[in-house]
Amino acid sequence: MRSAIVWVALASVAAGAPTAEKLRNDKVVSVEITLRPGEGVPVEGRPAVTVYFESGSLAFTPRVGRVEKISVQRGDTVFSRAEAGEIRNTGSSGLHFVRTEFLTDGGSETWGTTGLSPNYKLLIENQCTRVYDIRIPAGTREPQHTHKARVVVCLSGAVLKHLMPDGREEPSTLKTGEVAWRLGSTHIGQNLGKTDLWVIAIEPK
Numbered sequence: 001m002r003s004a005i006v007w008v009a010l011a012s013v014a015a016g017a018p019t020a021e022k023l024r025n026d027k028v029v030s031v032e033i034t035l036r037p038g039e040g041v042p043v044e045g046r047p048a049v050t051v052y053f054e055s056g057s058l059a060f061t062p063r064v065g066r067v068e069k070i071s072v073q074r075g076d077t078v079f080s081r082a083e084a085g086e087i088r089n090t091g092s093s094g095l096h097f098v099r100t101e102f103l104t105d106g107g108s109e110t111w112g113t114t115g116l117s118p119n120y121k122l123l124i125e126n127q128c129t130r131v132y133d134i135r136i137p138a139g140t141r142e143p144q145h146t147h148k149a150r151v152v153v154c155l156s157g158a159v160l161k162h163l164m165p166d167g168r169e170e171p172s173t174l175k176t177g178e179v180a181w182r183l184g185s186t187h188i189g190q191n192l193g194k195t196d197l198w199v200i201a202i203e204p205k
Contacts, residue, residue, distance in 0.1 A: 022098065022179035023151065027204040030100040030151055030179050040088030047128045048101040051153040051200045052076045053177065056095040061086045075155055077131060077200050079124050098153050098179055102128045106205040115146035117189075120201075129204055136160075136197040141190040147182075151202040154178045159193030174199065 019041070022030045033041065052072045060068045062085035069090065072078075080099075089095045106127040113122055116132060119142060124131040136142055138158065144165070157176040161169055164187050172189070174180065174197065191197050 023181050025181065027103055027149070028100050028151055028202075029103065030098055030153075032096075032098050032179065034094055034096045035087075035089035036094055037089055037092055040086045042084075042086050044082070044084035046082050046101045046103065048080045048099050049124065049129060049131055049202050050078045050080060050097050050099045051155075051202075052078075053096040053098075053155065054093075056089065056091040056093065058095065059088050059090045061088070075133075075198070075200070077123050077133070079126065079129070079131070100151050100153075100202050102204055104204065109205065111148075111203075111205075115148075117142045117145040120145075123200075127205060129202055131200065131202050134197065134199040134201055136189055136191040138191055138194050138196050141188055144186065144188045146184070146186040147201065148184045148203045150182055150184075151204075152178075152180050152182055153200045153202070154180075154198070155200065156196055156198035158191050158195045158197035160197065161190045161192055163188040163190060 018034045020032045022032050035041065052074060055073045057069065057071045060070070062083055106129070108127060111125065111130045113120070119135065121133040123133055136158065152174065154174040154176055157174045157178065160172040160174060162172045162185070163169055
């Protein structure tokens with residue numbers, strides 16, 4: 001993770017740009033973007049979190065100020081402030097990422113790691129969001145924990161099941177590349193498959 005990188009929020013994209021809205025509610029909107037080499041999208045608007053699906057290089061050109069050139073790795077998760085400009089793929093291969101934009105002003109409360117499973121890695125927390133990395137190896141389970149309503153961006157999918165405190169079992173399988181909204185819950189996550197789970201969770205405040 002490159003937590004020191006500050007990026008811009010995507011409020012609108014040019015007609016015909018390779019984007020797909022994956023989810024929207026009163027808290028967030030998540031957009032999947034794939035840029036060919038040399039291709040760019042204009043940005044302006046709200047704070048956001050970007051999750052990158054592969055390595056690459058990008059340039060942000062603000063309306064006012066100097067161009068910022070950035071290299072990213074698969075799984076990098078970056079918080080961005082609201083600033084108008086353009087994001088352009090400066091690499092030699094396609095670049096695939098998901099941007100989750102926050103639609104509210106957030107809050108001042110600090111959540112830290114309260115409620116989270118001990119194996120979760122806290123990546124970002126500010127007035128807009130709490131973001132953490134979840135990894136569950138194949139054939140294992142995590143301890144019971146509580147999370148808030150969140151966007152999950154799946155970097156590596158797995159066959160999953162949630163074990164609820166009242167004894168119920170709920171399927172929770174995620175596919176690689178999937179972006180989903182999950183309500184707050186208390187449960188045990190169990191990886192039933194043969195692939196390791198890797199997810200970035202984004203909780204709006």
